[in-house]
Amino acid sequence: MDVSESFGEMLPWLKKYQEAVIVIKVGGHAMVDPAARSSMIKDIVTLKYLGARPVIVHGGGPEIDAMMKRMGKTPKFVSGLRVTDEETLEIVRMVLVGNVSADICSLISKHGGNGVGMVGSDGDLIVARRKAPEKAVIDGKETEVDFGWVGETVRINPKILNILMENEYIPVISPIGYDAEGNCLNLNADTAAGDIAAAINARSLVSLTDVDGVMMDPSKKETLLSQLNIAQCYDLIEKGVISKGMIPKILSSISVVKSGIQSVHIINGNIPHALLQELLTDKGIGTCITKE
Amino acid sequence: MDVSESFGEMLPWLKKYQEAVIVIKVGGHAMVDPAARSSMIKDIVTLKYLGARPVIVHGGGPEIDAMMKRMGKTPKFVSGLRVTDEETLEIVRMVLVGNVSADICSLISKHGGNGVGMVGSDGDLIVARRKAPEKAVIDGKETEVDFGWVGETVRINPKILNILMENEYIPVISPIGYDAEGNCLNLNADTAAGDIAAAINARSLVSLTDVDGVMMDPSKKETLLSQLNIAQCYDLIEKGVISKGMIPKILSSISVVKSGIQSVHIINGNIPHALLQELLTDKGIGTCITKE
Amino acid sequence: MDVSESFGEMLPWLKKYQEAVIVIKVGGHAMVDPAARSSMIKDIVTLKYLGARPVIVHGGGPEIDAMMKRMGKTPKFVSGLRVTDEETLEIVRMVLVGNVSADICSLISKHGGNGVGMVGSDGDLIVARRKAPEKAVIDGKETEVDFGWVGETVRINPKILNILMENEYIPVISPIGYDAEGNCLNLNADTAAGDIAAAINARSLVSLTDVDGVMMDPSKKETLLSQLNIAQCYDLIEKGVISKGMIPKILSSISVVKSGIQSVHIINGNIPHALLQELLTDKGIGTCITKE
Amino acid sequence: MDVSESFGEMLPWLKKYQEAVIVIKVGGHAMVDPAARSSMIKDIVTLKYLGARPVIVHGGGPEIDAMMKRMGKTPKFVSGLRVTDEETLEIVRMVLVGNVSADICSLISKHGGNGVGMVGSDGDLIVARRKAPEKAVIDGKETEVDFGWVGETVRINPKILNILMENEYIPVISPIGYDAEGNCLNLNADTAAGDIAAAINARSLVSLTDVDGVMMDPSKKETLLSQLNIAQCYDLIEKGVISKGMIPKILSSISVVKSGIQSVHIINGNIPHALLQELLTDKGIGTCITKE
Amino acid sequence: MDVSESFGEMLPWLKKYQEAVIVIKVGGHAMVDPAARSSMIKDIVTLKYLGARPVIVHGGGPEIDAMMKRMGKTPKFVSGLRVTDEETLEIVRMVLVGNVSADICSLISKHGGNGVGMVGSDGDLIVARRKAPEKAVIDGKETEVDFGWVGETVRINPKILNILMENEYIPVISPIGYDAEGNCLNLNADTAAGDIAAAINARSLVSLTDVDGVMMDPSKKETLLSQLNIAQCYDLIEKGVISKGMIPKILSSISVVKSGIQSVHIINGNIPHALLQELLTDKGIGTCITKE
Amino acid sequence: MDVSESFGEMLPWLKKYQEAVIVIKVGGHAMVDPAARSSMIKDIVTLKYLGARPVIVHGGGPEIDAMMKRMGKTPKFVSGLRVTDEETLEIVRMVLVGNVSADICSLISKHGGNGVGMVGSDGDLIVARRKAPEKAVIDGKETEVDFGWVGETVRINPKILNILMENEYIPVISPIGYDAEGNCLNLNADTAAGDIAAAINARSLVSLTDVDGVMMDPSKKETLLSQLNIAQCYDLIEKGVISKGMIPKILSSISVVKSGIQSVHIINGNIPHALLQELLTDKGIGTCITKE
Incomplete structure (x- = not known):
């Protein structure tokens, strides 16, 4: 581009x-x-x-x-x-x-x-x-x-x-x-x-962390999930895809989304311009969690 | 980029x-x-x-x-x-x-x-x-x-x-x-x-025309002059680089700049996103005329 | 006066x-x-x-x-x-x-x-x-x-x-x-x-037309009806007093009055100062349509 | 009218x-x-x-x-x-x-x-x-x-x-x-x-009194002077046209006009609608005093 | 103090x-x-x-x-x-x-x-x-x-x-x-x-009168009642402690308190700084009537 | 009181x-x-x-x-x-x-x-x-x-x-x-x-310190100087009344007062309600420095 x-x-x-x-x-x-x-x-x-x-x-x-x-x-x-x-x-x-x-x-x-x-x-x-x-x-x-x-x-x-x-x-x-x-x-x-x-x-809560977001396979960047709704989050926790330290992050995001915030974003603050890429591009760069 | x-x-x-x-x-x-x-x-x-x-x-x-x-x-x-x-x-x-x-x-x-x-x-x-x-x-x-x-x-x-x-x-x-x-x-x-x-x-006046700006040699795009002050404009008119239909455009730009506007921009409206490229990048895409 | x-x-x-x-x-x-x-x-x-x-x-x-x-x-x-x-x-x-x-x-x-x-x-x-x-x-x-x-x-x-x-x-x-x-x-x-x-x-809608308003007998200015409510309008349409081109005008006025506007005025724009005479005198100069 | x-x-x-x-x-x-x-x-x-x-x-x-x-x-x-x-x-x-x-x-x-x-x-x-x-x-x-x-x-x-x-x-x-x-x-x-x-x-000072204004001959209403400037006032005082109780009124009006008010009006409050006639018609009904 | x-x-x-x-x-x-x-x-x-x-x-x-x-x-x-x-x-x-x-x-x-x-x-x-x-x-x-x-x-x-x-x-x-x-x-x-x-x-209505407030025994200043609610007022009227000219004052205060004002104060305007003492000290100086 | x-x-x-x-x-x-x-x-x-x-x-x-x-x-x-x-x-x-x-x-x-x-x-x-x-x-x-x-x-x-x-x-x-x-x-x-x-x-600068202000004799509280102008300050410095650590405080106060502030107050923050006593009583409690 x-x-x-x-x-x-x-x-x-x-x-x-x-x-x-x-x-x-x-x-x-x-x-x-x-x-x-x-x-x-x-x-x-x-x-x-x-x-x-x-x-x-x-x-x-x-x-x-x-x-x-x-x-x-x-x-x-x-x-x-x-x-x-x-x-x-x-x-x-x-x-x-x-x-x-x-x-x-x-x-x-x-x-x-x-x-x-x-x-x-x-x-x-x-x-x-x-x-x-x-x-x-x-x-x-x-x-x-x-x-x-x-x-x-x-x-x-x-x-x-x-x-x-x-x-x-x-x-x-x-x-x-x-x-x-x-x-x-x-x-x-x-x-x-x-x-x-x-x-x-x-409107949104962005969490600048040191992980790239939720990944189907954490060792493969290309398995990053850009968009998740609440149901999908629970499903991935059950399936063990979301595990360990990511669980409280996701549970807290779900509760924020339930309180009326339109989207919660988990992105990697170490990627240059991660914030702008997440908020200002179609695909984003991390995981965005919404209600539905 | x-x-x-x-x-x-x-x-x-x-x-x-x-x-x-x-x-x-x-x-x-x-x-x-x-x-x-x-x-x-x-x-x-x-x-x-x-x-x-x-x-x-x-x-x-x-x-x-x-x-x-x-x-x-x-x-x-x-x-x-x-x-x-x-x-x-x-x-x-x-x-x-x-x-x-x-x-x-x-x-x-x-x-x-x-x-x-x-x-x-x-x-x-x-x-x-x-x-x-x-x-x-x-x-x-x-x-x-x-x-x-x-x-x-x-x-x-x-x-x-x-x-x-x-x-x-x-x-x-x-x-x-x-x-x-x-x-x-x-x-x-x-x-x-x-x-x-x-x-x-x-702050600025942008003129969306059908020419690329002032060029040393109108047949060569790479000779475009990105930045001109009033003195340089007069000089180029004298030297014949600015000629014909471009003369009134430049004279009018000079008068606008003299009235206190910081910059006049002559750009080619047919180039995609010419306006944003001119105003939001370092090099610009057309000719920018300023006082000094 | x-x-x-x-x-x-x-x-x-x-x-x-x-x-x-x-x-x-x-x-x-x-x-x-x-x-x-x-x-x-x-x-x-x-x-x-x-x-x-x-x-x-x-x-x-x-x-x-x-x-x-x-x-x-x-x-x-x-x-x-x-x-x-x-x-x-x-x-x-x-x-x-x-x-x-x-x-x-x-x-x-x-x-x-x-x-x-x-x-x-x-x-x-x-x-x-x-x-x-x-x-x-x-x-x-x-x-x-x-x-x-x-x-x-x-x-x-x-x-x-x-x-x-x-x-x-x-x-x-x-x-x-x-x-x-x-x-x-x-x-x-x-x-x-x-x-x-x-x-x-x-508050009001004034229609400046080329007719004097609703008249019992269009050939006699003195038969102008200054004030009509919705019921009277329907009645005059039924009786044929309001006819032809005046019907849509009146039906539209009724619908405007029903939408909450207090009065619709049909006046003759060719009479000098018709607007002011209609709005600022007791008798008016054309026909004023109200809800009740 | x-x-x-x-x-x-x-x-x-x-x-x-x-x-x-x-x-x-x-x-x-x-x-x-x-x-x-x-x-x-x-x-x-x-x-x-x-x-x-x-x-x-x-x-x-x-x-x-x-x-x-x-x-x-x-x-x-x-x-x-x-x-x-x-x-x-x-x-x-x-x-x-x-x-x-x-x-x-x-x-x-x-x-x-x-x-x-x-x-x-x-x-x-x-x-x-x-x-x-x-x-x-x-x-x-x-x-x-x-x-x-x-x-x-x-x-x-x-x-x-x-x-x-x-x-x-x-x-x-x-x-x-x-x-x-x-x-x-x-x-x-x-x-x-x-x-x-x-x-x-x-803008103006209107004095509602019980006299009609300044008159060349107080017994003749038609000799009312509708408009006077400061110089004319002094002249009329000297000539005796303005006399007795009218003198302090006029001197005070002059001083008001000098303080920057555009016009002082002396009108008869007993004439019906004297105020509106004085302010809203060309001729007025009393005497208007201005600077020049 | x-x-x-x-x-x-x-x-x-x-x-x-x-x-x-x-x-x-x-x-x-x-x-x-x-x-x-x-x-x-x-x-x-x-x-x-x-x-x-x-x-x-x-x-x-x-x-x-x-x-x-x-x-x-x-x-x-x-x-x-x-x-x-x-x-x-x-x-x-x-x-x-x-x-x-x-x-x-x-x-x-x-x-x-x-x-x-x-x-x-x-x-x-x-x-x-x-x-x-x-x-x-x-x-x-x-x-x-x-x-x-x-x-x-x-x-x-x-x-x-x-x-x-x-x-x-x-x-x-x-x-x-x-x-x-x-x-x-x-x-x-x-x-x-x-x-x-x-x-x-x-918030409050203060009545500056020439009496000190409601007293159990009007001849003894120390029997002043600093605080009364509506029920207490009615009770004191019944018992005759509030009597004569004080009755309408208290009834009117009750009605004011009922209308939503938080407190009505009856104080003696002849006491120096009675108003400030009533409003700005814990004990006050007169009688304060509240809802409950 | x-x-x-x-x-x-x-x-x-x-x-x-x-x-x-x-x-x-x-x-x-x-x-x-x-x-x-x-x-x-x-x-x-x-x-x-x-x-x-x-x-x-x-x-x-x-x-x-x-x-x-x-x-x-x-x-x-x-x-x-x-x-x-x-x-x-x-x-x-x-x-x-x-x-x-x-x-x-x-x-x-x-x-x-x-x-x-x-x-x-x-x-x-x-x-x-x-x-x-x-x-x-x-x-x-x-x-x-x-x-x-x-x-x-x-x-x-x-x-x-x-x-x-x-x-x-x-x-x-x-x-x-x-x-x-x-x-x-x-x-x-x-x-x-x-x-x-x-x-x-x-309007004022108040300095809450641990001294009572400027005193003729620091051992005697009753020698406190409540009010000083710039000239008096210089005089007291010359006479040795203002000495040691108090000198920079006073010089700085003089410069503040010269910058347009109406008064500088040096008071002892350990005295109960020193601030209110200094600002809200006639005599004050510390030293107030003004221009003249």
């Missing part, structure tokens, strides 16, 4: 995403390489100029782990959640807000956009509550696990996001919530992204 | 034309082929969705000539202007407003945009006066020529254009002016486009 | 029509005389300054017939509709939009108002579909008639009209619609006026 | 006064007859519906005198100003605000408009200061006269008037000012009307 | 009344002393600056009685209502509007606020009807009493109040209504305050 | 600070005690509800030092500035943004306000450049000191602050700037507060 052709084919995509709110979950392993990170943010700024309204929700697992190690602490996970004691919480907040978020805002600024970092206490954005202890099997024994300062979303107050978007800013949200007593809580970034998307009536 | 690359490189162009008013002069021989016409209009709608504010000014020479012939009249030109008697004026207005403009609006609508046809009397858009007779050499003899109902712009009232653009409409203007007595006047489309561009503080 | 008295008695009428949208159907035989046309438009501008919001819908039968003759074509009507082949459609559009509408706008401008010409494709104003062929008796034989490019309104998008009215412009609408494929369609001006009136919640 | 003619001739007047602020000074002897008062207010409401923005400033001399007599006090005037002791001031305020103004508002309401009574303390509308004592000849002797609570305008704060006019209300102003200490002051209604007209950039 | 403590405790009160509309009924015996009156108005201006939206409704019984005596008339009351003949009505209006209201506006202005005096005819604020004659026992005989120009509220049009409050003005309302024929009517100030509070969705 | 008196005397202060932007610099040693910090933030929220527009700029020296120690690094200062290597910068940003700012926002939320944390890259708020190396005497030797990632303000873009304040949010700013290449820079909080105050036309 040459340039004139690609220009000529843009119109339907532009129409589709005009003024559409797109929540983009970035972070984790897809953000480690500085060049890839910068390119990813550039694509988000491009999306903004193309007429969409991107909202970024970021994680920061690798960065938090690194900082904990520097401070002599060992990260601890149960059921995929970081057990968060007082000191860990402090590190999580410092790294996410003071490091990852501020870095994303500075990259947005560098590429000509205007980002604004947000945390749960900004304009009461994310009201959360502490997660109740859960039974889990650790080292073969069922144990009741207290996750510490891990939280669950109670309510999203989207007002500040709407004000920022109307004024052409790109909100950059760290998944830190606050409970009614003002206690800070560590939230799962994927879940927070889904909650925020639902609260602001987003 | 593949699609991801082309999207990935769009950001500087998007920034450049964001909310920029672009006056696009279409028509004449560049509009005769229906497919080319439709594609051209599609590009203008794409430009609108990319964030620019296009305003179309159209001509309609071939269509007017055809209609005159059908009605048994012979078109007559002196110094490049159509001598316009009462009956010709009626035909000019009918063809431009009732035919060309309405057709462009319908194509805009078909491609998902919203056009609104405008003529000089709409909201007093173009106040004009009758052109004074001029001396010209006809058949070897100097004669005083009365051009009839040919007019010159006196004043543009851009209010209606601004209202339409703020409401996301694409104005489509037929070059018909009105004098203080309510007489209709036939205007030159190129001149009218320049006058309108100046009155609405357009 | 002297001037002070007439001013002194205006208040109830001013209150009645303040910010009221009034659709005025002009054209056909009531528009042929230039002085009458100019005076009619002046009254509409006066109405605007008095606080009402006039919207003009015009026809142009005599002008189209004249142009067809000049181009060697014979107008053809079946069941009161113009059979519209490709060439006729082109002439209809050119004459209505390029001639009649532009002329009305120029007269509005001359009298100090601001008109804006509109056609169905402007802001997707009139979405139409092609009328299905109908059985009709021609020369004594029942024949299926294909009316060609004659259309029926599918949907009116009033947004552009509201924007123009809020900005103090007078919309001037040519009854040309467009179907989903972008095909142009010739609409009946009376029907279009009714459809538009309903879509913009007009 | 029949009704259709009068309607036909309204347009230029409507254009002239569209959104024009017209300060109307009513009161004194022109307001005594209830029917005339009601008709005068009806005309003002008509003017509002015709598109102008009327502001009423009223006096109330006869009503104040009557109330003073009922309360056993004798009105006292020096140099045309009411000497205002504490008790008189109380009566002046009660009669103007509680009686005349409230009555005008109720008449406006009755005729379908919305009036709002205003006094100098409302939104700090009229900041005034106490008039210094002046030398005057009383009973043949030069005496220094302390006018008591008589005030002079220091500053008009037009904000509240603009808010009311934008919301379609008709302000009705009693000429009562307040000084910095909160003391109430009795102002001359004519002077206050002029000060207010200047502060709100009124 | 020292100053820093009192500052420190303000926050909950500020939150409570932020943008809350508070109707304050002043007048009668609580307004007679000039220093107390000025202090009361200063508190209302303070309340405005603290973020609330005060609306003043005033009475003026003592001032009306005094004026009637000066004019040789004897006030006459039946069932607590002033029998209002034509002349009394004139005095009532003059005193309330021209005297009391104007005085309050001037005090507001002196303390740095912006008041605007309002009467029922201003923007059709209070539409009323004449009260029907009622049977009453006078001098031991049941008589039908015609109260004259005493009115009852039919409808409040709050638009003008909302416009004024949005523009930071404090409306000052005299309880004078107007019927459909434009007749002026004397309203009970307490009732009018309640009607207005309901129409503008006030 | 009892509560009614304190409320009764608030009006002049309310007027003074109504809609006034107040920049409050908090942090350092005045923020260490959690109860004092919470009380300080509560006062700021109170100020917001009283009608002012507070903007918080915070430091975090002690918190940064503590974190550095935990990570095994030794803080290093030259000329009062923290020498900031790559790793220190990361810690500074994490602690300020991720810890101090987020904590302040959560306290604001707890007290019923809405804070929004801001850093220099948010909406390009603080554009800075790296501070050039400076000569300084270290251990008795003149050395050129490279401060590392310490920055100086180049430009403040107040747009995002204005949007937040108009929407009733309290901006909480960490003194972190960004240069044109997107590098993060550590700014001095006092200087940043002054720069921001100037850029948003603040």
